[in-house]
Amino acid sequence: MGPLGTILLVIAILTVVIVISCIKIVPQANAYVIERLGTYHATWTTGPHFKAPFIDRIAKKISLMEQVADFPPQPVITKDNVKMQIDTVIFFQITDCKMYSYGVQSPMSAIENLTATTLRNIIGDLELDSTLTSRDIINTKMRSILDEATDPWGIKVNRVELKNIMPPREIQDAMEKQMKAERERRELILRAEGEKNSTVLVAEGKKQAMILDAEAQKQRQILLAEAEKESRIRQAEGEAEAILKVQEATAAGIKLINEAAPSDKVIAIKSLEAFEKAADGKATKIIIPSEIQSLAGLAASLKELTSADETNVNN
8 A cells, every 4th residue: 555545544534533523412301502613503402413523513511401509598688687598499491502501601600699689689578577487478589580580591490499597596596485485375275275175075064964864854754654654544444344344243143133033022032131231330321112111011020920929839
């Protein structure tokens, strides 16, 4: 191989090396800003790209993922002249690579200074208590202001969070004492409410017990009345049944007497027996039927005749 061949080989190798070096692959969630002869030419997104040798260059490699900027605590003064330190965290994302590359010289420094200024302006309109209890409001206001201010820079501010609020030591001591007093007050209130609820529950329990006792007594009286009523009904039924039995026995006796066809003398004797039972000495006044009177006279005559016969016999 002659000198000419060697030169051609070297030129071929250099050409291959230059071509290979000009092939670039952009990773996922990244973008490259390309300048041609010192001016903005294009923005490469994910995938392979080829840049012109010697005239194109990669000016900036930019990440398109959401980024977090944790700035150091910033001194601020509240409306009631309390100086404190506030630590902020910003979540942002680059949306326009060209504007991000050429809109501001130092984007992170600009965002930090803008955050400190915005924070001082917002806190300056609030008192200490409002500052400590209005984090959501402060976060919303800061996000809105920063997002609008950074829009020309190709940056979108997604969230702003107050990471830490650090008031002076004497303010912290006073807040701790206030919180302790508030906890003690709540404890006393809760204890009083507990005692009140306990008293109410005891009274309710006694009331329910009295109501149940009254209902039990009422139910007992009802049961006793029903039992007495049932007893009276059974007693009346027994008496009625006894009267019915007596009537049935009387009817049966009368039936037997009728079937026996007694003579007048038997009837007269039975009438005298009945009159004897009626005149037992307890009655003060007795009305004697005429039939009984005639029978009584007949009985007296029979008694005299019987006595005369006995005297004659004895003589």
